[in-house]
Each structure stands twice: as C-alpha cells, then as structure tokens.
Amino acid sequence: MGSVSESYWETVTMIRLLVGILAFVINQVYRDRPMPRFYVLETVARVPYFSYLSVLHLYETLGLWRKADWLKVHFAESWNELHHLLIMEELGGSQNWIDRVFARSVALVYYWIVVALYVVHPRAAYNFMELVEGHAYRSYDKYLKTNKQYLEGQPAPQVAVNYYRDGDLYMFDEFQASRKPEERRPKIDNLYDVFVAIRDDEAEHVKTMVACQRPNAQLTLNSPHSVCAIEENGSELAPNS
Template sequence: METKTRKAATAHKIIEAGEGVLNLVWGKADERRAASLEIIARTAYTAEESACHYLETIGLDKEGTIRDTLELARYQDTNEQTHEDIFARDLDGLKNWGDRFLARHIAVVIYWVFAITTLIDHEMAALLGEAVEVEAVKTYRRMLKEQPEEWLDQPAAPTATHYWEKPNSMWRVRGDHMPGSMRDVVEAIVRDEADHVKANSKKATAF
C-alpha cells in the first residue's frame, strides 16, 4: 500500500480476505482470472464516478476536490475497461458461463458497496480501491511468471494496440512503446495498476 495509515491497513486486510475467496475460483493468473477481476475492479470506479457526480451535483464540492476525483476516476475507468476488453473479448477469458455469472453478480455487489462507501466515507472507498490495485499488480506480475512463453510471445491483442493509438491513453501519456506481444501488454498493465495505486492513495489523502 502506498498509503501508510491504520485505515489503509484495514482496507488492505478487507481486500486480501476477499481476494482469498476469489482465489478459490480463479487461482491461476490467466485470462479467466484477469477478465473476471477486471469486471469487478472497473465496477468500483464506475460506482465512484456515480457517487462523486451526485456529491458534486448537490453542491458539496466547495473546493473542487470531488471534481478532481471524478475526472481521475473516469480516466482510470477507461483504462480498466481496456484491460477487461483485452482479456474478456480478445482472449475470450469469459467463455465459461460460470465465470460470467459469478463475475457479473459480484460486480453488482461491488458497485453498491463502493457507491455507498464513497458517499459515507470517500477516504475509505479510495483506500479500498488502492488495495484492489495492489492485488492487481500481484496478479499481473504472476502472469508474467506463470504463463508459458508461447502465450506471452503471441501478438498483442487488438484492443491493446487500439488503446495505445489514442493520444490521451495512459500508455501514450506515460511514453510506453506500442505493444508488440502479450508480454508487452501485461507489462504495460502492471504499470497501469501501479499508477492506480498511487492515484487512489492521492484521492484518499485529498479527503
């Protein structure tokens, strides 16, 4: 965790407990796990966007902090959507009905948990998001080690190339080269998730 507080440690323990349960279903660091977890993680940003927009609309954004958080959450959401499309669509990570059913139903629960938590305690919501991204970094680092060389050396997924071509994409802004293989894609995603850890820490301290 980037944030070093007791509250941050509590948030991380909560996410670690949830991660332990999900590991029973998606234990391997492969496209199944990535596609399912990205749906769940992206929903958290969508919920944060909704809650921040509501808080801004009713006039609680006196210093512009909520607007800054809203814009950052939108940027992160787009990046996470790219991750989901790479593994769920390009690599067919959700081809199993059971994976789709479980991931989508968990995502519904996560939406309301993060939306309500953002309304009540935005700092805690950001810290939970930070903890989610810490675990995401671990997943993609595992993928680089556990996936066979032929999988990592296959051409980059079309969604990844398309995302890189966008002038305002996180990859272009960061100065990443166009990914040529899935190894390049996963390495870029590791950097994405590490950036999200820092961004969520920044959001937490803003409140």
C-alpha cells in the same frame, strides 16, 4: 477526534477483510484458469470507479461540491480498466457463462458497498481500491514471471494495440496522476508486452489512489493535462473550482 479515528480504522479493517475474501476466492476458484481469473478481476476492478463517479455526480447535482478534475481522473481510470477487460474478453476469459455471472454478481455487490463507503469515508474508499489494484499488480507480475516465454510468442490483441499504441492516448494519460502527459508509452509488440502494460497500469492506479487519500487531496489533486495547463497559465482553470 478519537472516535472518528477509531471509526476510520475499523472501516479500514473491514476493507482489508473484503479485499482479502475477494482475492482468496478468485485465486482459489481460478487457480489454473488465468484468463477467466483476470476477466473476473477486471470486471470487479472497474466498479469502484463507477461508485466514485456516481457519488461525485450526486454531490455536484446537489450543489455540495464540484471538482471536474476528479471526474476526469476517475473516468479515465474506468476507461483504462474497460480496456483491460476488453483484452481479457478477446483472450477468451469470458467464454464460460458461469464466469460472467460470477463476475457481474460480485461487481454489483461491490458497487453498492463502495458507494456507501465513499459517502461515509472517502479516504477509506480509496484505500479499498489501493488494495484491489495492489492485488491486481501482484497477480499480473506473478503471471508474467511464470509465463514469459509463452507470452512472448503470442501476438498482441488488436484492442491492446489500438488502446496503448495507435489510438488517442489522451485518456491513457489522464488516469496517471503522478505523471505528465505523454511521459509513458508502453511497447506493444506481443502478448508479453500487453501484460507488462496492464501490470504497470495497476501500479499507476495504486499511485493515484494513494494521492486521493492525502489530507489536502481536494485542493492538490489535478488531472495530468490540467497540471500542465496550470504550469503554463499560472492559474487553475475555472471548471475545476
């Protein structure tokens, strides 16, 4: 038991080092270029969810474990990060080819790191993403505080309007495991509102990652829509068993 605990904390220490290196490099290289910095951050932030989905699909294919809700939640998380990325692309964050090469190279490396980590220590893999999303939250929060007046005078990108306000919000609700569907509906009137919504998304990701690390998470973590179905019907739906 002691050796397992020791191994876990060694892994967590390695994770903190990896996240620290990533945050330091992005903050230093992109100190005065916020949109390319957010583009790189969002490119990398999608990757762990792809890693989780890949391993979960492998387990299901091998007949080892099936949990449809986890696939739904992690895909919804990747869908949310995709729209963050699309917003940064629309704001010009991906115009420079070297930024695209850097972001995709880092993303490729982190994909395989998280795949291996998720197989060996699922809780540690979720801890990794908790730290990444926490860093993203702080980055957006700082940007909002220092650029409020400018952002309030800029229009919201159409992709943000479509995702947060005018589109099908089923997937938006699915990644927020601590909330009921339709509980959160961001205001999107200008670019400031968009960045507030993205920042708050990152906080919701942190909550979901924390929930995934609980000892009984495999039994208790359900997607928001499934939770409502369970409450209404009194039993869990068959696909989640």
